[in-house]
Amino acid sequence: MSKSLPRASGYFRTSYADELPLVQTTLQRLSLKAVLLALLVFPFFATSFQLDLACQVFLAAIGALSLMLLTGYAGQVSLGHAGLIAAGAFTAGILAKELNAPFWVTIPAAAVVGALLGVVFGLPSLRLRGLYLAVSTLALHFVVVYLGGEYETKRGYSTGIVVDPPKLGGFELIDGRLWYFVMLAFAVGTLLICLNLLRGRTGRAWRAIHSHETVAEALGIGIAGYKLLAFVVSSALTAVAGALFAYYRGFVSVEAFSLFLSIQYVAMVIIGGMGSLLGAILGAVFVTLFPYAIENGMRLLPGAEKLAGAVFAVNYAAFGLVMVLFLVFEPQGLVGIWKRLQSYFVLWPFKHRPLASGRR
Amino acid sequence: MTALLQVEQLEVVYQRAITAVQGISLVVQPNQIVALLGTNGAGKSTTLRAISGFLGLDDARVTEGAVRFKGERIETLSPQDITRRGIVLVPERDKVFPNLTVAENLIANAPRGMTLAERRRLHELVHQYFPKLAELKGREAGYLSGGERQMLAIAGAIVCGPALLLVDELSLGLAPVAVEELTRRLVEIRRELGIAILLVEQSAAVALEIADHGYVLENGRVVLDGDGPRLKSHPDIQEFYLGGSGERRSYRTVKQYRRSRRWYG
């Protein structure tokens, strides 16, 4: 099926099969190729600092994509994302430390633990909605972090667990460029999993639940099952991100998984734009790079040395401010801006899309 | 004599796309009961919302025309400013504060500059019209029956001291007996307090019973208007709103009717 369909001028699909291909238009295929090429070539030109940033972005993107699945599509709010990342990181850390388990055991183990925790995090969603659900995930976050802290103190690793770099087929994974490709692979894998889930029955069920639970149930969608599934999938993916984080940093400590991290992930989803995977990625890029941008910006100011101590506080304040601005002025997030630009050029000289537009 | 409320060529558009009301004009004179009739989607509730200033909530906007109250344009004012100028709405749903007692329901309003004496007088009057409310004073409004709720809603609106009362679907979900009592009260209120009433109704029989003047809306336009009795005896109203003569009309007659409506509009 390589039929190219015009994008903006209408809805020309005539069979359900036409809906399925992930890449639908020539332009999409071209831009996808360009992006892939850029991503593959990038590490050979980048400095190690840039590679580190890219790895952080990929890591954040995995977390943001899975949160987007849960919040943006299935409509289940979670403020406990950091707890799940912590769970993944601790699973990897503990297994590597206590049992000397290799990379290819700890990552799936982290996914399993994440899935189990997903059930725990998801159970309240069967009874609670919206605010109360958010609060229950928040509470669970504190519990997970407490358990991690308890493990650290009881085992005497009060400053954190040191994780040895993973071994892949005999040699150690230390090189930044290698890490880049590993992270890229995981991020792309997550994206594909999300895309596949969303274009099928599961994705439709989630969206139905999101827009109206009672109606969805009346349409024969098993609410409980699909809600739990959303939590399980999202949590498993997040935990994998956590495990990768543990290996990448070589170090696990509860301090890294504060409530602020959860909020950062929520911010990625909001700043990127609710209900869009592209949004999750854009949000991850934005939130990850933001503090570095602030730091660089401050260096340009006069009296930079004096401000050095305040970088942390400025970062905090600026992050809060940006989040407020997005919530108040651009609730659709970066994707909203992108779409507006797109339709401006596509529709020019007209202003509005017709009511029954083809692709949104 | 200037009209109390004058709606001129009103046009309302929802979400910048759907025109719900296209060029409705209507007049409410002081001390008059006016009925707004029509089926679902005719634009009655939208008109009412435009008058009371509650369009913004549904992302709707007055795009054309004007709403004048005592000569002043009010279509851009906020709901509570409109209320304070003397237009009070009795909504279709959620018409009482469920966890407040009946007495608190009546206190919980912020009328325009009224002295304590006036306010007290209104409260007494309300208890005169609806003696049942005085009995139920300490009861939480959530536990009232539909009829009692409607009473409380009207009473709550009256203590705001309106010059014009907008009543959305007075008879909805109420027993005919209750409706009859409520309409009787409305007539009394109009007579004794000089409050004009704009009544939006699905049930033409109820509305035309007490209305001095009526407007029939269809597809966002006024297709018919006239004083109460005349409207009541109009063959189209007889046929399509009051149940007609009982015989089934042929498809052609109905089509003819529709065509003539379009022509009027």
Added chain:
Amino acid sequence: MQLYVNIAVLASIYALIACGYVLIYRVSRVLNLAHGELMMLGSYLLLTTASLFTGHPYLAFAAAALLALVVGALVYLFLLRRMTGEMVLAAVLTTVALGILLRGVMVLIWSASQQYPREALGWANPAIALPGGARISTFALLLILSTAAVYLSLFVFLRFSRWGIRMRAAGQNPLLAAQRGISLHGVYALAWGLSTFTGGLAGMLLAMDSGLDGTMVVIGLKAFPAALVGGLDSLVGALLGSLIIAAAEIFLIHHVDPLLSDVVPFLVLIAMLVIRPWGLLGTKEELDRV
């Protein structure tokens, strides 16, 4: 005996903070997760007024309390007012973002180090011996008394005053409230003002008792399970919830593990959400509204 005194003090801290959560939630259905930060802001304001009005501690205290009230109302008018009509969750996230913003700004203005507003005001904090051999510091006692006073006056205000009834009305049915001429923005701003005032009061008394630094936010966050356990729309519930959480926390710290301190409120919260999500005294239909 000392244990019970500690519970009473901790419970009244939680209760004084929790009533702020309840006020805002009850009136505008928004959970204000910036409450901890606003409370800390209140105590920093006291630090500033103390240095402005040196030698007039009462004046400084009153000025700080008044400022907290104003700040709360301003937060609503300039920020949350724009979120009315949006999704409830968007409003909650806005408060989260506001909290982060405030935290950064406060560190920038007042630095992150521990400070002592009580000394700036020139007050002492002697311990008072209670019958039964327990001791309580003056400001802790003052805290208990203030909590009682605040709850009493809030109760009377909401029950009998015209504005109080309007606030309750707006909380139940904002649309109808607007139709009855109640200025929703006015009522919401009032709720935010009062909430920040009570929160600020808690922060100030706490700072006078034990000093002021960034950890105060944690206490603010721990008080919100108290509000939820009691039922987010019930003041009496908040009181009860605070008592339960404080008791659980103190007993567990004392008998099991001091590390539990930060997690106990949330454990109690989870238990409550499983058994009775709407809280001890909350209204059941609340669940479907959010």
